[in-house]
Amino acid sequence: MQTSDYRPLDVKAIREDFPIFSDTPPLAFLDNAASTQTPRPVVEAMDAYYDTYRSNIHRGIYKISEEATDQYEKARKKVAQLINTPHSSQVVFTRNATESINLVAYSWGNMNIHQGDEIILTDLEHHSNLVPWQMLAQRTGATLRFLEITDRGLLDFTQLQDLLSEKTKLVAITHVSNVLGTINPIQSVIDAAHTVGAKVIVDAAQSVPHFHVDVQQLDCDFLAFSGHKMCGPTGVGVLYGKMELLEEMPPFLGGGSMIRSVERDISTYADVPAKFEAGTPSIAEAIGLGSAVDYITQAGLASIHVHEQELLKYAHSLLQDIEGITIYGPEPHQKAGVISFYIDGIHPHDIAGFLDTYDVAIRAGHHCAQPLMKKLGVIATARASFYLYNTIDDIDRLCEGLRKTQELMIRRNK
Numbered sequence: 001m002q003t004s005d006y007r008p009l010d011v012k013a014i015r016e017d018f019p020i021f022s023d024t025p026p027l028a029f030l031d032n033a034a035s036t037q038t039p040r041p042v043v044e045a046m047d048a049y050y051d052t053y054r055s056n057i058h059r060g061i062y063k064i065s066e067e068a069t070d071q072y073e074k075a076r077k078k079v080a081q082l083i084n085t086p087h088s089s090q091v092v093f094t095r096n097a098t099e100s101i102n103l104v105a106y107s108w109g110n111m112n113i114h115q116g117d118e119i120i121l122t123d124l125e126h127h128s129n130l131v132p133w134q135m136l137a138q139r140t141g142a143t144l145r146f147l148e149i150t151d152r153g154l155l156d157f158t159q160l161q162d163l164l165s166e167k168t169k170l171v172a173i174t175h176v177s178n179v180l181g182t183i184n185p186i187q188s189v190i191d192a193a194h195t196v197g198a199k200v201i202v203d204a205a206q207s208v209p210h211f212h213v214d215v216q217q218l219d220c221d222f223l224a225f226s227g228h229k230m231c232g233p234t235g236v237g238v239l240y241g242k243m244e245l246l247e248e249m250p251p252f253l254g255g256g257s258m259i260r261s262v263e264r265d266i267s268t269y270a271d272v273p274a275k276f277e278a279g280t281p282s283i284a285e286a287i288g289l290g291s292a293v294d295y296i297t298q299a300g301l302a303s304i305h306v307h308e309q310e311l312l313k314y315a316h317s318l319l320q321d322i323e324g325i326t327i328y329g330p331e332p333h334q335k336a337g338v339i340s341f342y343i344d345g346i347h348p349h350d351i352a353g354f355l356d357t358y359d360v361a362i363r364a365g366h367h368c369a370q371p372l373m374k375k376l377g378v379i380a381t382a383r384a385s386f387y388l389y390n391t392i393d394d395i396d397r398l399c400e401g402l403r404k405t406q407e408l409m410i411r412r413n414k
């Protein structure tokens, strides 16, 4: 994590960019791992497209279509810069992280995974980085193997050497757990996987929005994330891949925009990334994502990370004093801004429902990580997750809401 762009965040000024926080009292929005809020510049960038140059891209021979193409490709360059890809064409726009992972599972997976091959996953995966590999294993006869977690919610790294062999063709690993917040040592995992010739796909849905991720430094083979978790709009995601892999992979979806030439029985395909962007893409959303990249870069990713760490430490210190609470996952310094917890005798859904009456929004449920819930021995947890606009006051209100919820439940059950 670079610290070069660190300067304390001006959270007050940041919050003024988000119309959703203009109510009194403001919404304490603590469900950022699910989706973040949208600052005005992002909406304005999309409005500008719709109001002044709306048209399809890569095909018009008139000014506004050229402008749309230009803005769409500029957005690709901004994303490329954010994650430091060698070339911007290695950024493929998809709908979300889920689609990016499925693209790799079908296109690269169908071509490279065979009966008897092994795919290593971890106990921390979101369903989006598990189900596509289950489906690939069912199609091909490959086997899934799992790197487990310790009691503290850290990957048991000692297992990796035993799991890795010449049978391992792929390691699919989340950078940050959306449930426990654990920041995985993916550099070590990538280096170890490469020693046996395996490829590595990193699910960066919970990392790219929150701290510097550099694909060249990591040397990962693929990396996937979503725009809507980083102040961008819904409907746009990103797949990064190494050029030689993207070039040899067949298309995922067929149709317009992804071809070079089409005859009745056969087609040839466009170059990367067009080969993977069949049909009209989410043009406004990609442009909005470009603006979101500008926004979080101007705030500074190192600053965002430090701010979230401060909120996390504060939240840990307050939450641990709540009677009957269990906080899951590692210590604050080993994780990102996510806290999952359970309070004795109160279902997480009731907690989230009561907190909502105090305008505190948190998540409750299995967080699309049912195998992890099983491992933790719970059916659901409550989860608070932070971003650059959250404040100490949001956390105070969370804790106050939790105490009031407890009092209410105890009175009710008497």
Ligand code: 7TS
Binding pocket: 033, 034, 035, 096, 097, 098, 099, 126, 128, 129, 174, 176, 177, 178, 179, 203, 205, 206, 226, 363, 367, 368
């Ligand atoms: N990977 C991780 C680690 C995630 O946290 C999520 C979404 C995804 C993949 C899928 O992202 P999508 O944009 O394709 O849906 N996580 C959550 C969450 O924790 N609560 O709601 C969505």
